[in-house]
Amino acid sequence: MKNQTYRMTMLFDFYGELLTERQKEFFDLYYNEDLSLAEIAENAGISRQGVRDVIVRAETAMQEVEDKTGIIKRFEAQRPHMDAIEAAAAEVKTINFRRYEDPRVTELTDLIAKEISILKE
């Protein structure tokens, strides 16, 4: 299951609060804290398969919401546009640095870079 960590982390980031407390706990321990199923099972006093079932159910529930709403897809579709803005602002900054040395343009291109990095967080 751990080969899908990126997707799982995204699902959990967006939809984690829709899970039950137990689903949240196991999912977090497994994907974010990187514990093994056996470790989580031992701590919780249940079987390894039991832990696995809880995590799989959590994943299914979150994936179903995503399949219906497409919200993560929507967020990710913003990325190339943010990259394009970032690259354009960097190029303006370079042109200004080489040719015009306008301090206000430097300020403004830095501001765009800062705002983009906030949006990308």
Add this chain to the structure above:
Amino acid sequence: MKNQTYRMTMLFDFYGELLTERQKEFFDLYYNEDLSLAEIAENAGISRQGVRDVIVRAETAMQEVEDKTGIIKRFEAQRPHMDAIEAAAAEVKTINFRRYEDPRVTELTDLIAKEISILKE
């Protein structure tokens, strides 16, 4: 209920696909198509109160998801950053137009404006 149309439209845009077919239909007719409860009731052959109940339940379901996930809030928090980028790019464009007339800078600031407008859609 219709004084909350903006909020309802946002909820429906993000979470509408989590509703039942009937909830979706009534919600859409009421908030997007601007039919009255009485009109929807007449078409559906049920009481005005019945229609109202379906719509209120749909709203509650979507608001609960939003209260847990905060996804719409997250989208809306991007807005001031996009506005700041848009304003900065417009100012660079103006400075360039007045002082330097660098065609590549014009191109790049136009590109930033275009990409921001896509992000804001």
